[in-house]
Amino acid sequence: MSAVVDDSHIHEHHGPAKGLGRWLFTTNHKDIGSMYLWFSFSMFLLGGTMAMVIRAELFQPGLQLVDPNFFNQMTTMHGLIMIFGAVMPAFVGLANWMLPMMIGAPDMALPRMNNWSFWILPFAFMLLLSTLFMEGGAPNFGWTSYAPLSTTYGPPSTIFFILSVHMMGVSSIMGAINVIATVLNMRAPGMTLMKMPMFAWAWLITAFLLIAVMPVLAGAITMLLMDIRFGTSFFNAAGGGDPVMYQHIFWFFGHPEVYIMILPAFGIVSHVIPTFARKKLFGYTSMVYAIGSIAFLSFLVWAHHMFTVGMPLAGELFFMYATMLIAVPTGVKVFNWITTMFRGALTFETPMLFACAFVILFSIGGFSGLMLAIAPADFQYHDSYFVVAHFHYVLVPGAVFSIFAAVYYWLPKWTGHMYDEALGKTHFWLSFIGVNLTFFPMHFVGLAGMPRRIPDYALQFADFNQVASIGAFLFGASQFLFLILLIKCVRAGRRASAQVWEGAEGLEWTVPSPAPYHTFTTPPKVV
Amino acid sequence: MLSRRRLGTSVPLLCLLLHPTTVLAAWEVNMPRGVTDISQNIYSLHMTIFWICVVIAVIVFGVMLWSILFHRKSQGAKPANFHEHTTIEIIWTLIPFAILIAMAIPATATLVDMYDTSDSEVDIKITGYQWKWRYDYLNEEFGFLSNLTTSQDAIYNRLEKSPEYLLEVDEPMVVPINKKIRFLITANDVIHSWWVPELAVKKDAIPGFINEAWTRINEPGIYRGQCAELCGKDHAFMPVVVKAVTEEEYEIWVAERQQKAREEYELRSKEWTLEELMARGEQVYSASCASCHMPDGNGLPPAFPALRGSAIATGDMAKHIDVVLNGVPGTAMQAFRDQLGEIDLAAVITYERNAWGNETGEMVTPLQIMETTEQ
Numbered sequence: 001m002s003a004v005v006d007d008s009h010i011h012e013h014h015g016p017a018k019g020l021g022r023w024l025f026t027t028n029h030k031d032i033g034s035m036y037l038w039f040s041f042s043m044f045l046l047g048g049t050m051a052m053v054i055r056a057e058l059f060q061p062g063l064q065l066v067d068p069n070f071f072n073q074m075t076t077m078h079g080l081i082m083i084f085g086a087v088m089p090a091f092v093g094l095a096n097w098m099l100p101m102m103i104g105a106p107d108m109a110l111p112r113m114n115n116w117s118f119w120i121l122p123f124a125f126m127l128l129l130s131t132l133f134m135e136g137g138a139p140n141f142g143w144t145s146y147a148p149l150s151t152t153y154g155p156p157s158t159i160f161f162i163l164s165v166h167m168m169g170v171s172s173i174m175g176a177i178n179v180i181a182t183v184l185n186m187r188a189p190g191m192t193l194m195k196m197p198m199f200a201w202a203w204l205i206t207a208f209l210l211i212a213v214m215p216v217l218a219g220a221i222t223m224l225l226m227d228i229r230f231g232t233s234f235f236n237a238a239g240g241g242d243p244v245m246y247q248h249i250f251w252f253f254g255h256p257e258v259y260i261m262i263l264p265a266f267g268i269v270s271h272v273i274p275t276f277a278r279k280k281l282f283g284y285t286s287m288v289y290a291i292g293s294i295a296f297l298s299f300l301v302w303a304h305h306m307f308t309v310g311m312p313l314a315g316e317l318f319f320m321y322a323t324m325l326i327a328v329p330t331g332v333k334v335f336n337w338i339t340t341m342f343r344g345a346l347t348f349e350t351p352m353l354f355a356c357a358f359v360i361l362f363s364i365g366g367f368s369g370l371m372l373a374i375a376p377a378d379f380q381y382h383d384s385y386f387v388v389a390h391f392h393y394v395l396v397p398g399a400v401f402s403i404f405a406a407v408y409y410w411l412p413k414w415t416g417h418m419y420d421e422a423l424g425k426t427h428f429w430l431s432f433i434g435v436n437l438t439f440f441p442m443h444f445v446g447l448a449g450m451p452r453r454i455p456d457y458a459l460q461f462a463d464f465n466q467v468a469s470i471g472a473f474l475f476g477a478s479q480f481l482f483l484i485l486l487i488k489c490v491r492a493g494r495r496a497s498a499q500v501w502e503g504a505e506g507l508e509w510t511v512p513s514p515a516p517y518h519t520f521t522t523p524p525k526v527v
Numbered sequence: 528m529l530s531r532r533r534l535g536t537s538v539p540l541l542c543l544l545l546h547p548t549t550v551l552a553a554w555e556v557n558m559p560r561g562v563t564d565i566s567q568n569i570y571s572l573h574m575t576i577f578w579i580c581v582v583i584a585v586i587v588f589g590v591m592l593w594s595i596l597f598h599r600k601s602q603g604a605k606p607a608n609f610h611e612h613t614t615i616e617i618i619w620t621l622i623p624f625a626i627l628i629a630m631a632i633p634a635t636a637t638l639v640d641m642y643d644t645s646d647s648e649v650d651i652k653i654t655g656y657q658w659k660w661r662y663d664y665l666n667e668e669f670g671f672l673s674n675l676t677t678s679q680d681a682i683y684n685r686l687e688k689s690p691e692y693l694l695e696v697d698e699p700m701v702v703p704i705n706k707k708i709r710f711l712i713t714a715n716d717v718i719h720s721w722w723v724p725e726l727a728v729k730k731d732a733i734p735g736f737i738n739e740a741w742t743r744i745n746e747p748g749i750y751r752g753q754c755a756e757l758c759g760k761d762h763a764f765m766p767v768v769v770k771a772v773t774e775e776e777y778e779i780w781v782a783e784r785q786q787k788a789r790e791e792y793e794l795r796s797k798e799w800t801l802e803e804l805m806a807r808g809e810q811v812y813s814a815s816c817a818s819c820h821m822p823d824g825n826g827l828p829p830a831f832p833a834l835r836g837s838a839i840a841t842g843d844m845a846k847h848i849d850v851v852l853n854g855v856p857g858t859a860m861q862a863f864r865d866q867l868g869e870i871d872l873a874a875v876i877t878y879e880r881n882a883w884g885n886e887t888g889e890m891v892t893p894l895q896i897m898e899t900t901e902q
Contacts, residue, residue, distance in 0.1 A: 282610050343606070
């Protein structure tokens with residue numbers, strides 16, 4: 001594929017379109033990336049508000065603020081919004097902005113489809129959020145939507161929730177196709193796969209995971225819809241079906257989904273740490289193989305989310321062994337990041353702070369994951385706050401911190417301005433303290449016997465819950481610092497050079513800051 | 528030394544420390560060892576994997592901390608050049624792999640043991656309902672519901688909370704120590720999960736399917752747990768209480784329950800008055816119906832319709848009986864024919880027809896319910 005027309009002189013006379021039309025009709029990867037990122041940040045604040053409601057109710061034993069049914073709506077919507085509205089779109093936004101520049105391509109392979117992929121999302125989420133105002137309320141059965149709670153016993157809004165998730169799935173699948181087509185076909189001459197930046201590898205593999213499993217989610221929720229509306233009995237024993245089959249199908253999607261939410265983070269950290277250590281990433285080849293093995297293994301472990309469901313012993317043992325195995329390639333990646341730092345020349349600007357916190361706190365989440373893998377022990381951990389602690393550690397100081405690191409790292413490239421470093425560091429430290437105060441005590445109450453998804457709890461869990469709630473309020477409030485920083489940086493700030501960071505390497509650092517509307521209209525030569 | 532200033536801070540502090548919630552609240556950080564052999568095996572597995580993780584964390588974060596402290600550019604560090612080392616990479620892939628194999632062996636042994644439900648001495652069928660448990664002693668032919676007894680007043684902060692807040696029931700499961708007890712676990716509506724941390728037993732209760740679990744309790748005592756699968760609005764309000772007693776005490780309790788079951792059987796054919804049915808019906812309503820239809824009968828429409836002033840409770844009697852016995856398929860209204868005995872069914876229907884101003888003056892007798900269910 002080589003029909004690259006040098007029409008850069010034409011584009012120098014045409015900037016981006018003006019007005020609302022620019023954003024509605026853009027096919028430019030930078031514009032679409034920005035829209036994804038702003039959308040995801042607003043969803044993060046919305047999902048975060050729901051978390052504040054949850055933690056406010058859980059501040060003390062007793063019911064003070066909300067009734068149990070509304071609380072269940074909050075936990076369900078918080079999960080759906082954070083996963084499908086905040087984390088995934090943020091990574092897609094970063095992919096859109098950075099992948100073409102990193103590989104020396106002028107844009108994504110399918111720019112119009114790119115626009116549609118984004119614009120589905122505001123409509124999907126308007127539909128999802130509107131269920132809060134429907135009679136019977138929003139979905140209240142957890143983001144995992146187990147049948148028959150979600151079918152026979154779900155509120156009328158359930159079918160709208162199903163439609164909105166279908167829309168999100170279409171957006172993800174189209175985005176994934178775009179990423180694969182771009183990365184496989186549009187790399188600059190000389191950039192072989194094994195010379196590609198780690199973020200590109202991470203996203204290439206993530207895109208294959210998305211294409212493999214989003215259709216499975218679509219199948220699962222369509223079966224829910226059939227049971228609710230069209231008289232089928234997929235998950236109804238009285239009709240010959242099996243509620244556990246829903247769990248198998250859902251988690252076959254669900255486990256690769258959590259890797260979809262972390263592989264791009266691994267890619268980001270593999271850029272940030274070498275930059276601020278001024279040292280090449282240690283073990284590039286094994287990093288690539290590790291991402292590949294993690295992705296492959298992720299298809300073989302789904303039932304570790306279901307250890308108490310009554311699986312036959314052989315199945316239970318298989319899933320325990322396969323789950324334990326995933327720790328090996330993940331550990332390799334952590335060792336490689338640490339070895340990259342070792343004997344580097346380190347500085348600790350905000351992106352590096354978030355990246356270092358990622359390595360430590362994601363690893364803590366990984367350790368609790370390894371504990372959860374031990375199936376007999378999991379009988380005590382399952383559906384307790386120990387699990388809530390685990391996944392929040394890998395998702396919040398894991399995925400979300402990597403997104404913060406990426407934004408701080410690439411903001412100067414996007415805006416042409418250095419962000420306010422003091423404000424950035426403040427955002428980091430308040431978030432770091434907040435996140436640990438919130439989620440570390442959850443390990444304790446989970447081990448002590450507190451189940452999850454409850455609006456009220458026995459008295460022995462009170463103290464740690466109070467600490468967790470205070471931490472949550474601190475973490476939540478700190479995100480407004482980030483909002484202020486972003487607005488300030490977009491509008492003004494010290495001029496950023498093309499290189500921005502002394503130790504940064506990659507094609508994206510060869511274009512000016514802010515990056516021109518069109519970059520690499522002629523592909524560079526890569527040695 | 529009690530200076531005025533110290534008194535000023537120490538008195539409030541003392542009050543805070545003596546406040547019931549503070550005194551009873553614990554800073555519990557770990558899983559209980561529990562009172563069964565399995566629970567102690569699980570505790571060991573848990574502690575082993577935990578310490579392995581701690582050791583790895585200390586090494587890995589230690590190296591990172593070293594770099595953060597001593598490899599800073601601001602202190603003149605110059606970056607080294609290496610970015611590969613095949614031998615080290617192989618070693619740090621193989622060592623974790625070996626550790627995992629070492630963990631997998633005892634974990635497998637414990638899991639195999641947990642799956643062996645054979646040769647039980649007591650068999651109890653556990654059924655999860657929205658939002659309570661039912662325990663049927665299969666070989667003794669009696670069963671009963673186990674409901675949360677914490678009051679709405681305590682939950683809504685109008686009354687003091689007791690030490691067993693949210694973990695107390697009217698009828699605990701009573702079992703003998705030192706005997707293998709097999710649980711057959713199912714559900715009536717949605718998926719629930721039966722969990723007692725000190726026994727290390729947790730199994731999902733799945734409607735239409737039966738799961739098995741077992742335990743052998745080494746020490747008498749009261750062991751409290753909760754439902755561990757989101758099952759609707761009162762998921763937090765259906766605790767599990769297991770009372771383990773000596774074999775002698777267990778036999779006495781079984782005999783009492785069997786006697787009670789026989790007496791209940793006799794009571795079905797006595798002449799019940801409206802007042803007697805109402806009194807009993809109010810209790811049944813409070814335990815089995817009020818969580819959805821509300822103590823005042825107003826319900827929570829549209830999911831849970833009002834009974835007060837409703838066509839169902841004041842109109843056709845046969846239809847009212849049918850709804851209570853057989854439920855309304857496709858909704859949250861369950862079939863109560865297998866959950867409540869004939870006396871309770873007659874009492875609660877009578878109550879619904881006469882409470883909150885419904886005042887139909889009608890009553891249903893247990894014998895009438897029996898006739899309906901036998902048709």
